[in-house]
Amino acid sequence: MDTAATGLTFRDATDTDVDELVALIESAYRGDASRAGWTTEADILQGQRTDPEGVRAVVKSPDGRLLTVEREGRIVACCQVEHRGEHAYFGMFAVSPRLQGAGLGKVILTEAERLARETWGVTEMHMTVISVRDDLIAWYERRGYRRTGRMTPFPYGDERFGVPQRDDLEFELLVKELV
Numbered sequence: 001m002d003t004a005a006t007g008l009t010f011r012d013a014t015d016t017d018v019d020e021l022v023a024l025i026e027s028a029y030r031g032d033a034s035r036a037g038w039t040t041e042a043d044i045l046q047g048q049r050t051d052p053e054g055v056r057a058v059v060k061s062p063d064g065r066l067l068t069v070e071r072e073g074r075i076v077a078c079c080q081v082e083h084r085g086e087h088a089y090f091g092m093f094a095v096s097p098r099l100q101g102a103g104l105g106k107v108i109l110t111e112a113e114r115l116a117r118e119t120w121g122v123t124e125m126h127m128t129v130i131s132v133r134d135d136l137i138a139w140y141e142r143r144g145y146r147r148t149g150r151m152t153p154f155p156y157g158d159e160r161f162g163v164p165q166r167d168d169l170e171f172e173l174l175v176k177e178l179v
Contacts, residue, residue: 008104010111013059013066013078018052020075021068021094025050028094030162037097044132044169045162050092054160058082058092066092067115069108077104081112087124087175088116109143117178125178128152128171137174145174 013021027033029049034040041049058066064082068075076099080092090112095105116122129137131151141147154169155161 007071008076008107009070011068011070013055013068015056015059017068017075018055018059021055021066021078022050022052024075024078024096025055025092025094028097028100034097037095037100039095039097039100039136041130041133041162044130044165046165047159047163049162051160055092064089065115067108067112069104077108079108079112081116083116083120083122084126086122087126088120088122088178090116090125090127105139106143113176113178123178125176127174129174130154131170131172132166132168137172140174140176143176145176148173148175 026049028037028039029041030045030047031042034042055066058064058080061082063084064080067079067081069077077095078092079090079094082089082091090109093105093108095108113125116125127140127145129140137147150173151170152173154164154171156164156169
């Protein structure tokens with residue numbers, strides 16, 4: 001068994017987890033705390049990554065789940081898995097910066113793919129990644145995701161998604177066949 005998976009508990013998030021999940025997601029992507037891990041977006045986006053309303057909406061979504069990952073009773077990671085017709089969507093992925101780089105992300109991504117395949121019978125997982133995040137895209141490519149070249153604009157002017165520090169941000173769709 002992968003040592004990164006040792007002692008992990010997977011469960012669906014609840015309303016009582018929202019504040020802790022917001023703090024986790026923020027710590028993985030924004031501000032100086034995020035620099036402890038490799039997933040930081042601190043150099044390209046400032047401000048918030050999410051908020052309690054956004055996390056609560058995912059928790060309550062009838063078409064998906066916010067998978068919460070605990071180790072020793074503490075939330076250490078999370079991810080969104082949502083049924084979208086013929087495919088599932090993977091998002092809101094965060095691993096505690098102090099635990100990044102140890103294989104935990106691979107374990108969680110694999111579990112999310114398994115859940116999507118078994119729960120909804122989907123054959124593809126989709127996600128969007130900020131196109132300038134070459135290191136993150138390469139990580140997903142090593143796990144079987146492929147770049148599609150299909151871009152959607154970054155929501156400039158909507159500070160719920162952060163304050164961009166550059167003017168070339170957009171999201172690229174990545175897709176993986178689930179077999």
